[in-house]
Amino acid sequence: MKAFVLRSYGPPDALRLTEIDRPSPRDDEVLVRVRATSVQPYDWHLMRGEPIIARLMGGGPGLVKPKIAVLGADVAGEVEAVGKDVTEFAPGDEVFAMPKEGGFSEYVCVKESDLAPKPASLSFEQAAAVPLAAGTALLAIRDQGRLQPGQRVLVNGASGGVGTFAVQLAKAFGAHVTGVCSTRNTDLVRSLGADEVVDYTKEDFALSGERYDLMVDIAGSHSGSACRRVLTRKGILVVVGGRGSRWLQPAGHAFSILASGPFVSQRMALADVIRCKDTKRNLVTLTEYIEDGRMTPVIDRSYPFAEIPAAVRYSEEGHAAGKIVVTV
Template sequence: MKAWSWDRYGPPDVLTLKDMDEPRIAPDEVLVRVRAASVNPYDWRHVGADPKLVRLSIGLRRPKPGLVPGADLAGVVARVGGEVTGLSPGDEVFGEVELGSFAETVAVPENRLARKPARLSFEEAASVSMAAHTALQGLRDMGGIAAGQRILVNGASGGIGTFAVQLAKAFGAEVTGVCSTRNVDLVRSLGADDVVDYTREDFTEREGRYDLLMDIVGDRSLARLRRPLAPRGTLVIVGGIASARGGLLGPAAQVLRGSLAAPFVRQRIVTVQWKPNSADLRFLAELMEKEQVKPVIDRTYPFAELPDALRYIEPGHARGKVAITF
């Protein structure tokens, strides 16, 4: 199979397209022939070991031999392990792996996959898992979202944010999205009741307005993020695309600050670490079949141009997701 790999940390240029053996599958895994993938900040952070904390899991001095980056995917089941009961060869699926989706085939645990919604293309389905899991679990599981609440999403036009706006509306909330001027119409089209153009207004000056604030950008201090919250409101910290580059913790620094501050403030501060699972993928698939949620794709790149896709998303200004076609 063809697969992207890297033998030193650095910019996307360190990636090389190689001929590699197809992965073997464990009893609880399926082999998926990848039809599409998508790129996330997670991916370029692994390629560049940024933050340095990444090295603990994939290699201190250089990546472990044979690693393939990539998480999100959609494709067709080629083989199933002996313990797999819910999927069969030929099924069209979507989901997520820890690493490995930037390859023509990948071994995926059954509990990280679901059947692809029929109305979605492979590119759309491949753009769902990581971003939508993070938005869903942040709003529902950590934030405790409820109908009628006032919700603000900082970073509403990005991969996670476009899902967060739509999911919050599906849960019956009144949603405010924060984005730049060029993305105001996009965020409104996703159902936002109000949109703050951050080039013209500082949303942190809106004191006491919101029951829940999801911060995806990480460009404000905790003190400022708490200002627009109601006295008993909830701050959901995702991490942040704007977090410092080249450090030890990267986006985990804001998460750590939130965890340390949480016991000492009246408002709730919670942090999100997504946990991919089939049940949530099926829940998301139902919403997409009902057209309550849709993936937003900014650009699509062919598999051979993966490094260009990573370079495009690294500054943090993509509108929705960027997909890879095979």
């Protein structure tokens, strides 16, 4: 099969289109013929081996060369074959999944616990936009954010992949939602259901005097102390992303905020979908929101499979409104 293989850390050109052996599913795995995948910061952080401090950690991307040869955390496609212990899927089934790696290829093996039937109302490209980004938003809003109807939510970075899902999920939970984005994306964020939109090029949400029960910080544009100032006394700050140096970002931003948790009245939390153990259940929940019309993927650009390096390069620029998808 064809796959984009990463042999060493570097820019998007380090991803080389290569012929490799097609994988065979283990007993608890499903072999998926990939019809679409998506590109996101998770991929290019692994591609560049950043933050560099992560290479020193157990379970990190690899000290001197990548542990993961084929990137791509999201896939949508058709079941090609199943392992002997798989009971819920059969060849020909349309599925979507978060294998965490292997999506930049024509076939990928996925554990049965990491995939679910594809939402019938979505194309393969739309479905591939969902797993990691929407799963992160679900963890931030429901699990870590513990959002209740009537509460006030601030989504900092509302027009990106995670942000567009977070705004819609917060509205589905019955919250009053304020989205922070640039001028060119205000109409988009408002169309997703945001009650208020803050244009960060014109005003600073941290200086507005408004208070929120929950802040989902995707952009990482403000310090932890500035974020805490916009929360109510028992408010919750959920960190998704952040900025910083090649050595620490985005981990440095997250860790500095989490470290303050024991010393403040608000709750500090991290939405880490990669280590989540409930992938299948979350995918089924997200399908319910999609099928009843409360949530839909926002696609910024779509690329053909051969142009995955270009898609990754565009993702690194940080200006995508919604998701970047790839047709395989």
